Amino acid sequence: MHLKLKYELVYYKYQNGIYLNLQAYIDAVNAAKPAVNVSALVGHTAIRNNHMYQLDRAATAAEIT
Numbered sequence: 034m035h036l037k038l039k040y041e042l043v044y045y046k047y048q049n050g051i052y053l054n055l056q057a058y059i060d061a062v063n064a065a066k067p068a069v070n071v072s073a074l075v076g077h078t079a080i081r082n083n084h085m086y087q088l089d090r091a092a093t094a095a096e097i098t
Contacts, residue, residue, distance in 0.1 A: 052058040055073060081088055084096050 052061065059073075078088070081092070085092055
């Protein structure tokens with residue numbers, strides 16, 4: 034399949050809510066093997082919230098690594 038067509042299919046599926054989660058989207062991008070870099074944006078607070086118990090303080094060395 035032509036790369037442009039693969040990209041268009043991935044874009045169409047993403048825009049129309051076909052992916053059930055981020056992993057499904059990542060799998061589709063990997064299967065398409067695009068020639069460009071792909072990056073998902075994740076909020077800083079979302080990451081802190083998943084790795085820290087208290088958000089009103091600086092992260093410890095253990096929480097950063």
